[in-house]
Amino acid sequence: MKPGWLDLTEPQRLEWLKAAGYPSFRAGQIMRWIVEGRADSFERMTDLPKALRDRLAAEFDVFSLKMAECRDSSDGTRKLVLDDGQGGRLECVLMPDDKRVSVCISSQIGCGMGCVFCASTLGGLKRNLTTSEIIQQVLTLRNLLPPERTVSHIVVMGMGESLANLDNLIPALDWICSSAGLGISQRRVTISTVGLPDKIRKLASMDRQYPLAISLHAARPELRDKLIPVNQRVGLDAVMQAADDYFETTGRQITYEYILLGGVNDRDEDAVALARLLAGRKAHVNLIPYNSVGELEWKAPATADVLAFRDRLQDMGTSVTIRKRRGRDIDAACGQLRRELDRRTSNMVH
C-alpha cells in the first residue's frame, strides 16, 4: 500500500520535491489540483511535468483512505465506508438538499465511550484519526458532488468521541475552513461530544467559532449513567457546569442532542426532566428518533411519542426541533454500515 500525499506535512512534501529535483512551487500546484481541481489521482494534474506525475504516482496515492462501500439513499444521502488499508474502517455521510450540502464525519475508528445504543462502540476504540484522515473524509465526500456544488456544513458526529481527538481534529477543521482549504465558515462546523468537561473547557479556550453539540440523551443522572457509561465517571452536573462555562467563555448557544429510544427516555417525565435541566440556560434541543441497530435491543420511538415529547418541551419553554431522518434505507445511523461490511468480509476490524 502506498502512502497518501495528503498524509505528508507541508515540510515533508517540500522535502520530497527537493530530493526529487523539483521546485517548491509544485507543492502548491498539487494542492490546488486536489482542492480546486478535485483531483484524486496525479495523472489528472496535467500541468505537472509527466515525469513528476509518474514519480508521484509510483510512490504515493493522493488519498490514503479508500472507498470500501458507497450506499445511496432514495433521499439523496450517500454513506461511505472508508478503509485505511490496515484493517481500520470509518464512516462518513453526504447529505445534500436544495439549499445546503452537509457532511457528517468521524473523528476516531471505533469509539471507547460505550453508549449502549450505538453500533460504533461495539468493538471499542481502535484509534484516533489523523488530521489528514479527517480532511480526506470531507474532500472525498465533496468530490462526489457535481462541480457546481460544494460542502456548506460539517457535523463531527460520526464515529468516535470528537473531543477525545481534539489535537488532530482542530487542525483539520481549521484547514478545511481556511482559504487554502474549502473556505467554510467555522460557524457551519459543529463539533459533537458526549460531554468531557476538561475538553469542553479546552475547546472554549481555543478561541474558535465552531458550534458545540452535547449528546445528552437523558436528563436524569441515573438514566444517563445507563445509556452513556462515561457519565458514571464524569457526572451530569459536571457536564452541565462545563457547558455553562463554555457559554460564558464563548457566548455561543449549545445544542443538546437527544436520541429518543422507544420506552426508555421518551416518556413525559423524561421531557419534563429535560426542560427543567435546561431552564434558564441558552440552549436548543435536537431530538433524534432512534434508528434500530440489528444487534442492539433498543427500539425506535412511536411517532406520536416523538411529537408529544417535542410539544411538552415547547410548552415548558425549551427551544426544540426534531431532526429529519435521512438515509434510513441505507443504514445511515452511526456505525451500522461499517458493522455490516465487517461481517461480510474476512477483514474483520474487531
Ligand code: SF4
Ligand atoms: S454515540 Fe458517539 S460517543 Fe457514543 S459510543 Fe457512539 S460514537 Fe461513541
